[in-house]
Amino acid sequence: MSGSARLLLLCPGQGGQHAAMFDLARSDAGASALLDSLALPSASELYANRHAQPLIVAATLAMWAAIRDHAPAPALVAGYSIGELAAYGVAGAYSPATTVQLAAARAELMDQAALSAPDQTLLAVSGMVLARVQPLLQAHAYELAIETGEDSCIAGGPASQRAALEQLLAQHGARSTHLPVAVASHTRYMQAAVAPFAALLQQTPFQPVQAPVLAGISAISVRDQATAADQLARQLAAPIRWSACMDAAAEAGISYALELGPGSALSRMLQQRHPQISTRSVADFRTLDGILRWLERCSAA
Numbered sequence: 001m002s003g004s005a006r007l008l009l010l011c012p013g014q015g016g017q018h019a020a021m022f023d024l025a026r027s028d029a030g031a032s033a034l035l036d037s038l039a040l041p042s043a044s045e046l047y048a049n050r051h052a053q054p055l056i057v058a059a060t061l062a063m064w065a066a067i068r069d070h071a072p073a074p075a076l077v078a079g080y081s082i083g084e085l086a087a088y089g090v091a092g093a094y095s096p097a098t099t100v101q102l103a104a105a106r107a108e109l110m111d112q113a114a115l116s117a118p119d120q121t122l123l124a125v126s127g128m129v130l131a132r133v134q135p136l137l138q139a140h141a142y143e144l145a146i147e148t149g150e151d152s153c154i155a156g157g158p159a160s161q162r163a164a165l166e167q168l169l170a171q172h173g174a175r176s177t178h179l180p181v182a183v184a185s186h187t188r189y190m191q192a193a194v195a196p197f198a199a200l201l202q203q204t205p206f207q208p209v210q211a212p213v214l215a216g217i218s219a220i221s222v223r224d225q226a227t228a229a230d231q232l233a234r235q236l237a238a239p240i241r242w243s244a245c246m247d248a249a250a251e252a253g254i255s256y257a258l259e260l261g262p263g264s265a266l267s268r269m270l271q272q273r274h275p276q277i278s279t280r281s282v283a284d285f286r287t288l289d290g291i292l293r294w295l296e297r298c299s300a301a
Contacts, residue, residue, distance in 0.1 A: 013081030016263015028066035156184030198233035256298035
């Protein structure tokens with residue numbers, strides 16, 4: 001490997017899941033056996049929060065298991081929303097089974113928190129600087145959930161206000177897209193889930209990480225259990241600074257990045273923001289060999 005080549009592994013959040021998201025990983029016998037060993041919910045409700053979170057984590061971990069033995073060691077791991085928990089599994093802090101169990105517990109706690117203000121949703125907003133977007137969100141009880149760029153974000157709030165907010169955004173020249181997520185992740189609506197999830201994380205065995213993990217709410221590199229538990233719990237009710245995470249990866253000298261899937265939203269965002277970083281998603285490839293050949297070329301560059 002080149003002395004200067006540094007790999008970032010990206011772990012996605014909700015939105016890119018699909019019925020075939022385990023197929024490529026299952027072409028490896030070890031990854032297939034791993035998936036069979038995990039207590040996974042039914043894939044019949046891919047967008048139900050309680051199903052989506054553990055399934056997405058399992059898909060991410062299985063993909064890494066399928067290529068890990070022949071791939072370069074990552075210099076950094078980053079995850080988007082539930083992907084941040086998966087990132088700790090990829091980094092070796094938690095076993096795959098433990099990571100999936102934590103994902104299921106996280107989803108349950110979030111669903112319980114949502115009962116205090118039912119009928120929540122998320123909205124992707126773009127085409128307007130965030131300083132101008134935020135007052136419009138607040139007018140309809142929405143909050144900034146994820147910063148994805150200077151003029152793009154994810155917002156969370158009551159579904160009953162969505163149509164009115166979308167109309168207001170359009171009047172001001174912004175674009176909006178409804179996301180198939182039924183909890184207002186990373187907003188005050190999830191505050192009740194923070195303390196119990198923190199307690200669970202503090203009680204869960206944590207192994208030394210094989211690469212630092214970027215924290216979504218602060219873009220700091222994390223290696224220890226106390227900081228990991230704090231950051232993972234707080235991000236349930238605090239906005240994710242994903243644009244800052246992408247910048248932190250560039251500042252860390254990352255030269256290439258692979259999104260472990262499902263989906264390719266993170267690789268597209270990173271490629272657009274930092275085009276000097278060679279970036280792909282496993283969704284771009286038909287075979288595991290294709291992924292490994294690309295990684296080999298990048299590591300030698």
